[in-house]
Amino acid sequence: MVYLDNKLLLWINGLSGKFRLLDNIMELLASDYLVPVLFMLALISFWITGDNTNDRKKHQIGILIALISMGLCNWAVYIINGIYFRPRPFETHEIYLLFYQPTDSSFPSNSAAFAFAIATAILMINKKLGITLYCIAALYGISRIFAGIHYPVDIIGSAFLSWVIVYAMFKLKPLLMPILNNVIRVAKILCLA
Amino acid sequence: MFTFPIDYYLFVLAANIGVIQIIASMEKFHGILLIKSIIATRILGITISASSFIWFFFVTNRNVNDYEGGLDANQQALLFFLGTLSAFALTFIISSIVNARMNNKEIDTEQGLGNLKHTNYILAVKKNIRSWQKNGLPR
Numbered sequence: 001m002v003y004l005d006n007k008l009l010l011w012i013n014g015l016s017g018k019f020r021l022l023d024n025i026m027e028l029l030a031s032d033y034l035v036p037v038l039f040m041l042a043l044i045s046f047w048i049t050g051d052n053t054n055d056r057k058k059h060q061i062g063i064l065i066a067l068i069s070m071g072l073c074n075w076a077v078y079i080i081n082g083i084y085f086r087p088r089p090f091e092t093h094e095i096y097l098l099f100y101q102p103t104d105s106s107f108p109s110n111s112a113a114f115a116f117a118i119a120t121a122i123l124m125i126n127k128k129l130g131i132t133l134y135c136i137a138a139l140y141g142i143s144r145i146f147a148g149i150h151y152p153v154d155i156i157g158s159a160f161l162s163w164v165i166v167y168a169m170f171k172l173k174p175l176l177m178p179i180l181n182n183v184i185r186v187a188k189i190l191c192l193a
Numbered sequence: 194m195f196t197f198p199i200d201y202y203l204f205v206l207a208a209n210i211g212v213i214q215i216i217a218s219m220e221k222f223h224g225i226l227l228i229k230s231i232i233a234t235r236i237l238g239i240t241i242s243a244s245s246f247i248w249f250f251f252v253t254n255r256n257v258n259d260y261e262g263g264l265d266a267n268q269q270a271l272l273f274f275l276g277t278l279s280a281f282a283l284t285f286i287i288s289s290i291v292n293a294r295m296n297n298k299e300i301d302t303e304q305g306l307g308n309l310k311h312t313n314y315i316l317a318v319k320k321n322i323r324s325w326q327k328n329g330l331p332r
Contacts, residue, residue, distance in 0.1 A: 031255055041212050048216045100258040185330040188305035189321045
């Protein structure tokens with residue numbers, strides 16, 4: 001497993017430093033700001049859109065669950081990082097680094113967990129947008145391996161963690177509905193839902 | 194160019210204003226449009242959003258560690274929230290002035306955002322609050 005992880009890291013990262021344009025695109029994609037802001041803007045757009053009030057409400061409940069899942073994922077990553085520290089690839093391998101040098105644990109990736117949590121939750125309520133976000137989340141993960149700050153297993157682990165948490169949250173949806181309904185009812189008064 | 198947190202806040206603010214205008218024009222929420230023409234609003238929204246991304250990412254290097262002037266995850270979340278809140282507040286205030294005459298007498302509180310198709314934001318909220326005091330929270 002570790003052998004495969006290292007092999008894949010060296011293969012993906014091996015592509016960096018060869019094509020200036022590809023490096024620039026991957027550096028931009030791997031940024032801490034581009035994908036998170038794009039995902040949040042997608043959620044805001046999805047919150048406002050809908051064919052009718054019921055359709056919009058379905059979107060809004062999904063978004064609230066996505067936000068709760070995202071918070072839980074970050075919390076889970078924080079706990080795992082506290083228990084298990086994995087050095088970053090640039091600390092253990094001679095690789096091409098396109099990013100600043102983060103000091104926290106490599107596994108699991110907090111950024112990837114954030115992106116996959118939102119993508120998975122949206123996939124549960126809207127396939128088209130969900131698949132688009134999933135593809136962007138996957139590209140985000142790959143770009144961070146390409147940039148030399150994560151191993152493939154960090155990204156796969158984050159995706160799996162997000163999937164488990166989002167799935168559990170959707171299973172718990174009936175329990176959350178009274179709270180989510182009240183949030184939306186208050187938002188309706190302010191014309192925000 | 195300001196400090197990194199201010200740059201990020203301004204970027205989020207502008208990107209959000211642009212996105213709100215694009216979606217409002219697509220969903221025909223005339224009450225929150227900053228320009229009365231749907232097509233002009235959409236072009237304005239795309240221009241504001243795209244410019245904010247270009248300004249933030251291409252003017253200077255944004256790959257900066259949080260202890261070297263960048264933002265940690267908590268600061269990023271807080272500034273995103275503040276930027277989004279400011280974007281909605283600004284949009285609601287300016288659009289209520291621009292669309293001051295847009296006032297549909299029949300407000301259906303159940304519709305929430307849907308009321309913004311025919312009424313400006315401040316009047317819609319005023320009517321919603323009155324209806325809430327009279328009939329309780331919407332379903």
